Amino acid sequence: MNEQKDFDILEMPAEGLAAYWLSIKKLIDVKRSKKVLDDEIKYTREPFIKYLLETAFSELDEATVRRLAQAKSDTISDEYSRKLSSMCIALLAMSSQENPRISFVRMAAQYPTALISEKKAFTLAHGLIDGMNEKDSDQSVLLEFDHKLQGDRLLVKMLFHVILSRKEGKQQLEQLIPHIKTPFYANGMTQVIDGFEHRILKLNLTVQSKEILKYSNRKMQMATEMCIAIRNKLNYDDIFRIAKAYMS
Structure with missing residues (x-):
């Protein structure tokens, strides 16, 4: 497995994110080995996905996983919001000289x-x-x-x-x-x-x-729900139904 270089939850479409989690579900069902998750945690660079994998498949209870996932989502959203705001200022400054x-x-x-x-x-x-x-x-x-x-x-x-x-x-x-x-x-x-x-x-x-911020938050919510569904061993079709709730 190669290290992921271009995986970015903030800019990838919801469909691509859903496909990622469905592929994880398929791999787990086929290989039936914890190594699938260990490899994903090792090679995934995307911050929110990596944190979800580390947290959801730990010994923490589901309520704690949800609370921590929301905290991580808020942290990432706040940082992204600051960067977007500063980009707006820079672009408007270029416009007005x-x-x-x-x-x-x-x-x-x-x-x-x-x-x-x-x-x-x-x-x-x-x-x-x-x-x-x-x-x-x-x-x-x-x-x-x-x-x-x-x-x-x-x-x-x-x-x-x-x-x-x-x-x-x-x-x-x-x-x-x-x-x-x-x-x-x-x-x-x-x-x-x-x-x-x-x-x-x-x-x-x-x-x-x-x-952009609204869409990013929705994608992180979808990722959380799909990851927890995989943790709870829901079947592929039910996990896909969760994904469809977050896509137009």
Whole structure:
């Protein structure tokens, strides 16, 4: 079994998530060995799924498993919400050509504790701009943007985008699009480049970020119910019925 690299519950469709749990059920039924679960726990990198597997198939009672799964879901949702909010601020700052210092303060304020100092953030962001112009730099690493990055690295990347937009113009952002792995941010940046009216851009970003969070929470609820159903040894058809309750 290979380590999973692209499994992300926050961005994968509910249908793909349901298929994952149904495949786990099939493997357990066919192999009838605890090794199936041990392997999944070992190789799964997706945080919520890994936590579910570790918790649901422990000695904890079902009520405790549900309570802990909800706590983990809330923790992940809160972190994702902060990142989405800071992305919205960055995109709107690019649109309005806002002073980068103001943008950084507003982005950093989304977090309960200081992740990085303003001075260090600006030093690193300007370093990224310098790196873009160096022929030997690895652009795929330098320009990579992914919501899975740590909060401090994400802030630096977004500050870099805000500075680049203000210094060299919005059209310079186009070269970044192929390196952005978060669809929400890539779509927003495309709208910035295309010159969407600031008011419309803000409305689009606000509505979409709320829908993303709602959908993510629903997927984590579905994952919890399907995992517990597997723990309780429900049959395949009944587990599929649980999945269908969370899909349109």
